[in-house]
Amino acid sequence: MPSPSTPSPAPVAVSARSLSKTYWFHEKEPGLSGAFRALVRGRKKFVPAVQGIDFQLHAGERVGFIGPNGAGKTTTLKMLSGILCPTAGTIDVLGHVPHRREKEFLKKIAFVAGQRNRLFWDLPAEEYFHFCRVVYEIPDERYAAAKKRLVEMADIGDILTVPQRKLSAGQRKRCELVAALLHDPRVIFLDEPTNALDVLNARKLREFIRAKARDGLHGIILTSHNMAEIGEVCDRLVIIHGGRIVFNGDLASLYERFLPRKQIRVLFDGPWTRDALAQLGSLLRTDAHEAVLEVEAPAAARAAALICSRFSIRDITITEMPLERIIESIYAQPHR
Amino acid sequence: MKRYARLFWLLCRASLMRQMAYRPHFFLMVCGKVIRMVLLLFFFQAVFLRIDRLGRWTFDQVLLLFATFHLVDYLISITFQRNLSYRLPELIQSGNLDSRLGLPVDPLFMASLENIDLMDFISFIPCLGLLVYALHRLGFAFTWLQALLYCLLIVNAVVFLFAVVLIIATISFWTTRSAGLARVFDDLTQVGRYPLDIFEGFWKFFFIYVLPLALISQLPSQALLGSLSPGFLLYAVTCSSLLAGIAVRFWKTGLNNYSSTSS
Numbered sequence: 001m002p003s004p005s006t007p008s009p010a011p012v013a014v015s016a017r018s019l020s021k022t023y024w025f026h027e028k029e030p031g032l033s034g035a036f037r038a039l040v041r042g043r044k045k046f047v048p049a050v051q052g053i054d055f056q057l058h059a060g061e062r063v064g065f066i067g068p069n070g071a072g073k074t075t076t077l078k079m080l081s082g083i084l085c086p087t088a089g090t091i092d093v094l095g096h097v098p099h100r101r102e103k104e105f106l107k108k109i110a111f112v113a114g115q116r117n118r119l120f121w122d123l124p125a126e127e128y129f130h131f132c133r134v135v136y137e138i139p140d141e142r143y144a145a146a147k148k149r150l151v152e153m154a155d156i157g158d159i160l161t162v163p164q165r166k167l168s169a170g171q172r173k174r175c176e177l178v179a180a181l182l183h184d185p186r187v188i189f190l191d192e193p194t195n196a197l198d199v200l201n202a203r204k205l206r207e208f209i210r211a212k213a214r215d216g217l218h219g220i221i222l223t224s225h226n227m228a229e230i231g232e233v234c235d236r237l238v239i240i241h242g243g244r245i246v247f248n249g250d251l252a253s254l255y256e257r258f259l260p261r262k263q264i265r266v267l268f269d270g271p272w273t274r275d276a277l278a279q280l281g282s283l284l285r286t287d288a289h290e291a292v293l294e295v296e297a298p299a300a301a302r303a304a305a306l307i308c309s310r311f312s313i314r315d316i317t318i319t320e321m322p323l324e325r326i327i328e329s330i331y332a333q334p335h336r
Numbered sequence: 337m338k339r340y341a342r343l344f345w346l347l348c349r350a351s352l353m354r355q356m357a358y359r360p361h362f363f364l365m366v367c368g369k370v371i372r373m374v375l376l377l378f379f380f381q382a383v384f385l386r387i388d389r390l391g392r393w394t395f396d397q398v399l400l401l402f403a404t405f406h407l408v409d410y411l412i413s414i415t416f417q418r419n420l421s422y423r424l425p426e427l428i429q430s431g432n433l434d435s436r437l438g439l440p441v442d443p444l445f446m447a448s449l450e451n452i453d454l455m456d457f458i459s460f461i462p463c464l465g466l467l468v469y470a471l472h473r474l475g476f477a478f479t480w481l482q483a484l485l486y487c488l489l490i491v492n493a494v495v496f497l498f499a500v501v502l503i504i505a506t507i508s509f510w511t512t513r514s515a516g517l518a519r520v521f522d523d524l525t526q527v528g529r530y531p532l533d534i535f536e537g538f539w540k541f542f543f544i545y546v547l548p549l550a551l552i553s554q555l556p557s558q559a560l561l562g563s564l565s566p567g568f569l570l571y572a573v574t575c576s577s578l579l580a581g582i583a584v585r586f587w588k589t590g591l592n593n594y595s596s597t598s599s
Contacts, residue, residue: 023595078596083437085592099592106440113434122354131350134342135439 013187013219014057014080019089021050021075049075051243057219064230065223067240068331073223074191081111081189094186107136110180111189125175126160129182136183150178154208170201190222194229209233227323239330246330258326262300263319265292270312280306348452355453366459391533396473397561403467405529405553408493410460416448420501421518425508431596444587478560489556489572496551496576499583509590528552548575
């Protein structure tokens with residue numbers, strides 16, 4: 001029993017154990033003759049897209065899935081939301097088995113894919129919202145309030161009567177997001193929500209997601225290629241590579257695990273020697289008045305203090321290595 | 337059920353709104369269908385100028401069979417046929433089925449009825465007119481029970497065709513495309529507008545028991561004409577129900593095999 005002063009942990013909204021998905025297709029050799037051969041004697045090829053993933057999401061948590069193309073992010077998301085049936089493993093989302101696609105389950109979640117909502121394509125968003133109201137059986141008052149709030153939040157009040165095919169990609173995505181959230185889902189799956197958006201529209205969409213998550217009731221899982229986006233929107237980061245989770249934690253622990261070193265850049269105001277600096281860490285670059293050295297992360301503060309006490313300096317900065325570099329190094333590792 | 341009725345109406349409404357944007361296309365389409373039907377009538381009349389009967393069927397009876405066939409044909413093309421045969425494989429191929437699967441609605445309902453063309457009902461009217469004309473020529477010589485059986489067997493024919501179309505469409509979960517097979521079936525069903533008496537031996541057996549196209553218009557027409565045996569009635573209903581059951585199971589297996597597309 002937790003003590004009265006300890007806040008009880010948020011309940012688990014999504015739980016996946018040993019989740020796997022294998023796709024198959026008929027292998028085709030290049031060229032017309034290859035196509036003919038495949039027609040007569042197609043060879044089945046199996047591709048393991050997701051391999052034994054264990055994952056949990058708590059209510060109110062925002063988790064970002066990041067990984068290179070074909071890593072298994074979207075497949076995982078589609079299995080968690082019930083669109084795809086897993087090859088192996090178990091999933092529990094809000095007490096439901098997703099791929100059974102029970103009505104009660106689907107009313108508690110929302111899945112927003114980057115580019116794929118073609119429902120009511122020729123009609124204005126307003127019509128689609130109305131359709132969602134009937135599909136999700138949203139009571140009139142709740143629908144009116146939710147629509148008003150979400151339309152304001154997404155800033156789409158002036159385009160509600162424009163056919164969806166006439167909208168820009170950004171406007172369309174914001175409309176899709178509003179449609180997906182009208183029924184107030186407990187878990188929201190967003191597959192590359194800002195893909196193909198310009199900087200302004202991507203920012204608007206990120207603000208929208210952050211604002212939605214602020215109430216702490218909605219669990220959000222989003223996939224993205226954009227590190228900054230994940231850092232800005234999510235509490236936790238899951239790196240998927242080759243169908244496996246290679247990292248699951250917050251940004252600080254990512255740095256701790258994959259980047260135990262920091263860089264110190266010093267601008268000198270007086271004389272200094274390479275040898276004295278080399279004792280503190282490995283020198284990356286030097287010139288007449290500047291030196292950059294790399295030190296173990298826990299020793300960075302002490303090394304900076306020693307530099308300040310031993311030399312006359314104009315400026316000193318300690319920096320983490322860019323996050324993209326860590327991700328790149330993880331992607332570069334062999335995964336099978 | 338009430339929710340599905342509302343959804344059905346919303347989908348009809350949306351399709352109607354869409355169709356209104358393409359009015360010339362719609363009118364041309366209706367003209368095409370009416371011309372096709374009139375040409376076929378001319379063909380039948382020309383045939384019957386030379387012969388009295390087609391098998392055991394008189395001209396008026398063939399007219400009833402012909403009207404019944406087109407009644408069923410319109411019913412399925414207005415509702416599920418185009419959705420399942422042509423749109424579903426497209427949705428599977430493009431991965432757009434994802435957005436339908438995420439809705440708390442039976443995916444089979446969405447896949448079958450997403451595009452309902454209410455304006456197509458206009459081209460349904462000449463078909464009903466032809467049916468009434470055929471019945472008039474036959475002197476409205478049927479009992480209420482025969483009329484009831486006729487309606488039941490029309491529903492039965494729609495269920496049978498739904499099952500076949502669904503089975504063909506479901507194949508696209510594995511092959512991604514099944515429109516070719518759907519076209520073959522569309523062409524094959526056209527056999528249903530002729531009395532199967534024109535076939536002999538193997539083909540007659542084939543169209544009654546293997547691919548029972550007799551279910552589409554021959555058995556309903558026979559019911560109305562009072563020449564359907566109870567055994568065939570039972571056979572028709574059993575066959576459709578059984579096939580519908582198999583089709584729905586197959587559809588569920590297909591859905592579990594859906595592999596979507598990468599983003």
